[in-house]
Amino acid sequence: MYKNLMYICNSKYRMKMKNSQLYKGSLNTIILKLLEENGKMYGYEITQKVKAITLGELNITEGALYPALHKLEAEGLLDVEIERVDNRLRKYYKLTETGTKETMNRLSELEDFIRNMQSLVNPKLEF
Amino acid sequence: MKLTPQQIDHLYLFTRQHYVEWYDLQSELVDHLANAIETQWQENPKLTFDEALNIEFKKFGVFGFMGVVEEKQKFLGKKYNRLVLSHIKEFFTLPKILLTITATWALFLLFKWSRFNGEFLLFFYVLLIGFAFYAIIKNRIQRKQQINKNQKRWLFEEIMNQYGSFIGAIVFPLNFLLNIFNHGNRFLSNDYGIGFTSFFLVLMTFLLYVMFVLIPSKSKEYLIQTYPEYGLTKQH
Numbered sequence: 001m002y003k004n005l006m007y008i009c010n011s012k013y014r015m016k017m018k019n020s021q022l023y024k025g026s027l028n029t030i031i032l033k034l035l036e037e038n039g040k041m042y043g044y045e046i047t048q049k050v051k052a053i054t055l056g057e058l059n060i061t062e063g064a065l066y067p068a069l070h071k072l073e074a075e076g077l078l079d080v081e082i083e084r085v086d087n088r089l090r091k092y093y094k095l096t097e098t099g100t101k102e103t104m105n106r107l108s109e110l111e112d113f114i115r116n117m118q119s120l121v122n123p124k125l126e127f
Numbered sequence: 128m129k130l131t132p133q134q135i136d137h138l139y140l141f142t143r144q145h146y147v148e149w150y151d152l153q154s155e156l157v158d159h160l161a162n163a164i165e166t167q168w169q170e171n172p173k174l175t176f177d178e179a180l181n182i183e184f185k186k187f188g189v190f191g192f193m194g195v196v197e198e199k200q201k202f203l204g205k206k207y208n209r210l211v212l213s214h215i216k217e218f219f220t221l222p223k224i225l226l227t228i229t230a231t232w233a234l235f236l237l238f239k240w241s242r243f244n245g246e247f248l249l250f251f252y253v254l255l256i257g258f259a260f261y262a263i264i265k266n267r268i269q270r271k272q273q274i275n276k277n278q279k280r281w282l283f284e285e286i287m288n289q290y291g292s293f294i295g296a297i298v299f300p301l302n303f304l305l306n307i308f309n310h311g312n313r314f315l316s317n318d319y320g321i322g323f324t325s326f327f328l329v330l331m332t333f334l335l336y337v338m339f340v341l342i343p344s345k346s347k348e349y350l351i352q353t354y355p356e357y358g359l360t361k362q363h
Contacts, residue, residue, distance in 0.1 A: 044162035067198035074202035082356040
C-alpha cells in the first residue's frame with residue numbers, strides 16, 4: 001500500500017502546480033490511510049510521516065492539512081482525543097467506525113483509479 | 128530542546144494576534160507550531176525562538192491562519208444548522224407534533240373568526256421580533272462581559288451566539304407577512320391562506336424558541352460534545 005501511497009504522493013507533488021484538484025482529491029485518503037495504520041495521530045505528526053514515507057518529496061502544507069482534518073471530523077469519519085503533552089494540549093485524530101469503513105472504500109477507489117490511470121498512461125497495446 | 132511555558136503562552140498570543148481568537152483552534156495551532164519549532168531546533172540549535180516561529184508561520188501561506196479558521200467556521204456553521212433542524216424536526220414527531228397541531232389549529236380559528244385577523248397577525252409577528260431582539264441584545268451584553276473577563280472563547284460557542292445562517296429568519300418574513308396583512312382580503316379570507324399563515328407563524332415561533340432558548344440553555348452540553356478539551360481547561 002505504501003508503494004501506492006508513494007505513487008500518489010509523488011504524482012501529486014509533480015502535479016500540484018498543474019492540477020491541484022488531483023492533490024485535493026487524494027489528501028483525505030492519505031490522511032485516512034495513515035490513521036488506519038497508526039491508530040491516532042496529531043496534525044504535525046501526519047505532515048512528518050508523509051514527508052518520511054515519501055523521502056521528503058511531498059510536504060503536506062499546513063494550510064491544507066488542518067481544513068482536511070476538520071472536514072473529515074465534521075463528516076463523522078474522525079474522532080478527536082485531547083492529551084496534555086509538554087505544557088500544551090495535543091489534539092489526536094483517530095478513525096471512527098464509519099471512518100474505518102470509508103477508508104476501505106476510498107482506498108479501493110484509489111487503487112482502481114491508479115490502475116486505470118496506469119493503463120491509460122502506459123497502455124499495453126495488443127495487435 | 129523543549130519550549131518553555133512562557134514560549135507556549137507567547138504562541139497563544141501569536142495566534143491571537145493573527146486573528147485566531149478561539150481557544151480550540153489556538154490550542155491545535157500552538158501545538159503544531161511548538162512541534163515544528165522543536166524540530167527546527169534539533170536541526171539548527173542556533174535559531175532563536177522568533178526566527179523558528181517566523182519560518183513555520185510562513186508555511187501557512189500568505190493568508191496565515193485565515194484559511195484554517197474559515198474552513199472550520201464553515202464546518203461548525205453546518206453543524207449548528209443541523210442542530211437547529213434536528214430540534215425543529217422534533218416538533219413534527221410524537222409527542223411534540225400534538226403541540227404543533229394544537230397551536231396551528233388555535234391560530235387558524237382565531238384568524239378565521241376574528242374581524243381583526245390582519246392586526247392579530249402583525250401583533251404576533253411584532254411579539255416574536257421583540258422577543259428575538261431582546262434575546263440578541265441580552266446575548267451581546269453577556270458576550271462582551273465574557274470578552275472583558277478574558278474568558279476562553281470557543282468557535283462553536285461563537286457560532287451558537289451568532290445563530291448560524293438562521294438569523295435571517297427573523298427579518299426575512301417581514302415583507303411576506305406585511306403582504307399578507309396588506310392583502311388580507313385575499314389571503315386571510317380563505318381556509319388555505321389562513322392555514323398556511325397559521326402554520327408559518329407556529330413554525331417561526333418554534334425556530335426562534337430553538338435558536339434563542341433551547342440551544343443556549345444546552346450550550347455547555349454541546350460544547351462538551353464538540354470539544355473533549357472543554358472539561359479539561361479552566362475557563363479563564
